[in-house]
Amino acid sequence: MQPFSYVRAVDEARAISAGANRGAQFIAGGTNVVDLLRLELIHPDAVVDITGLPLHDIVAEGKGLKIGALARNSDVAYHPVVVERFPVLSEALLAGASPQLRNMATVGGNLLQRTRCAYFRDGISPCNKRAPGTGCSAREGYTRMHALLGTSAKCIAAYPSDMTTALVALDAIVHTRGPNGTRALPVTELHTLPGEHPELEHVLQPGELITHVELPPTAFAQRSRYVKVRDRASFAFALASAAVALELRDATIRDARIALGGVATKPWRARDAEKLLIGKAPSTAVFRDAADAALAGAQPIGDNAFKVELAKRTIVRALQRAGAP
Numbered sequence: 227m228q229p230f231s232y233v234r235a236v237d238e239a240r241a242i243s244a245g246a247n248r249g250a251q252f253i254a255g256g257t258n259v260v261d262l263l264r265l266e267l268i269h270p271d272a273v274v275d276i277t278g279l280p281l282h283d284i285v286a287e288g289k290g291l292k293i294g295a296l297a298r299n300s301d302v303a304y305h306p307v308v309v310e311r312f313p314v315l316s317e318a319l320l321a322g323a324s325p326q327l328r329n330m331a332t333v334g335g336n337l338l339q340r341t342r343c344a345y346f347r348d349g350i351s352p353c354n355k356r357a358p359g360t361g362c363s364a365r366e367g368y369t370r371m372h373a374l375l376g377t378s379a380k381c382i383a384a385y386p387s388d389m390t391t392a393l394v395a396l397d398a399i400v401h402t403r404g405p406n407g408t409r410a411l412p413v414t415e416l417h418t419l420p421g422e423h424p425e426l427e428h429v430l431q432p433g434e435l436i437t438h439v440e441l442p443p444t445a446f447a448q449r450s451r452y453v454k455v456r457d458r459a460s461f462a463f464a465l466a467s468a469a470v471a472l473e474l475r476d477a478t479i480r481d482a483r484i485a486l487g488g489v490a491t492k493p494w495r496a497r498d499a500e501k502l503l504i505g506k507a508p509s510t511a512v513f514r515d516a517a518d519a520a521l522a523g524a525q526p527i528g529d530n531a532f533k534v535e536l537a538k539r540t541i542v543r544a545l546q547r548a549g550a551p
Contacts, residue, residue, distance in 0.1 A: 227263060231272045235279060238403060238435060244274045246405050246433025252276055254296055255330040257323070258339040265349055267340075267356060281334075281437055284308075289443035295334030295436040299389065300325065302333060312441055314450035314469050318392035321454040324461045334436040336389045337400065337416065338428060342463055343372065343383035354380045355424040362424075370529040371463070375490035377525055381424030384488060385417065386463050391487035392452055394495050395469035396441050404434030413439075417492035424491075446473040446481050453544040454487070455536060464488030466537040468544040472508070479503045479512075479549075484520055489537050496520035499541070508549035510542065517541040 233250075235241030245252055249271030253259045262268045281294040286307050293302060302308055303319035323331065345351040345363040352361035364372055364382050373384040390413065398413040417428050430436075441447070450471035456462040467487035473480045482503040484496040499520035506512045517538035524534050 227266060228269045230270050232275065233272055234275045238279060238437070241274055241276050241279060242404055242433045242435055244272065244433075245435065247272060248432070250274055250432070252435065254332040254335050255298070256335075257327050257331045258335060262340060265347060267347065267349060276435070287440075291441040293333055293439045293441070295438055296332050298329060299323070299331045299333070299336060300328040303328065310448070312392075312396055312447050312450065314395055314447075314452045314471060315389070315392045315441075317452035318388040318454075318467075318469060321452060321464075321467075322388040333389070333439055336387055337393075337413075337436060337439075338430075339387055340427070341383040342386050344368070346383060355383060355420070355427075358423070358425045365527060368529055369527045371465070372527065372530050373489060373491045374524040374526045374530055374533055375486070375494055375521075376419050376492055377527075378420045378422070378424070378491075380422060381420035381491065382527060383420070383424070383491060385490060385492050386488075387493065388452070388454060388464065388467060388487060390417075390493045391467055391485045392450075392469040393439065393441075394485035394493045395450060395471050395483040396447055397444060397483070399440040399442065400436060401438050401440060402430065402434050403437050404431055406431070406434075408437075409434075410440075413493065414495055420491050444471075444473075444481075446471040446483060449474065449548050450483075451544050451547040453540050453547065455540050456488075466533055466540045468537070468541045470541070470544040470548050472503070472545070472548045474508065474549065477507055479506050479508060482516075484516065484541060484545075486520065486537060486541070489521075489524070489533050496541075498522070503545075508545070510546065513542045513545040513549075514538070516545065 251270035281296040351363040454467040486494040499516040
């Protein structure tokens with residue numbers, strides 16, 4: 227492991243100043259960053275510990291919710307307001323990792339976690355995400371866990387977070403503070419597609435710190451569900467997952483959200499599929515049409531072709547649960 231300096235930030239201003247230095251890396255729960263350090267996949271000159279910052283609170287604001295970036299995943303998952311008003315988020319968090327990891331992992335860190343692509347993590351295979359310009363070993367390799375939406379010739383690595391998939395379905399807003407001031411980003415705009423530069427995974431600038439996530443009050447949030455399909459019942463990443471939310475009025479779908487995990491290179495919102503649901507009565511046939519639309523642009527590669535049908539069935543199951551009386 228490359229030597230680095232350790233900085234324990236005592237306030238946001240000092241954290242941002244230290245994090246803005248070239249080669250600095252923020253660390254909170256460390257459930258992802260420590261792995262990357264041990265595998266020598268990142269080589270920071272400085273690690274900036276932000277665990278002492280006052281960003282742990284979960285506060286109801288009207289019918290919405292403000293979640294601090296350092297709130298633990300387990301605290302969010304079991305928070306009574308989350309369970310009652312935003313069930314998809316609770317379900318997604320409890321479907322991720324293990325209880326031990328959820329007790330350490332933070333909301334901000336979860337948003338920025340790196341892919342579990344084996345070619346990225348082995349440290350030796352050509353990988354454009356780890357070493358730009360070297361190639362994508364996955365395209366000619368074993369692709370069962372890889373993405374089929376949002377891919378490029380440079381990268382097909384799947385984005386791993388369950389929590390972020392749920393946040394997409396809730397129209398969450400990510401608030402940041404950095405050297406250039408504050409920003410409020412729709413969660414759908416936080417992450418980038420690989421395109422020609424898979425090494426660039428998000429739009430945050432050096433030293434820009436996630437301070438909190440805002441869940442706005444919406445008519446569909448309470449009728450929201452998360453379904454995850456994986457190889458094991460726990461401590462496994464999604465082969466396909468769906469976070470959905472429905473607003474029903476007079477037995478008609480008035481608004482809808484569909485977000486997919488495990489099948490795309492970033493948290494994926496299926497807007498065309500949502501449009502198909504509006505104005506329809508909930509039914510399996512309508513849900514299947516939406517699922518077909520959600521996967522219409524899929525580009526399977528080798529071993530992951532099965533994910534197309536798997537993702538469709540996952541969407542239908544999630545919509546059935548959300549639309550149930």
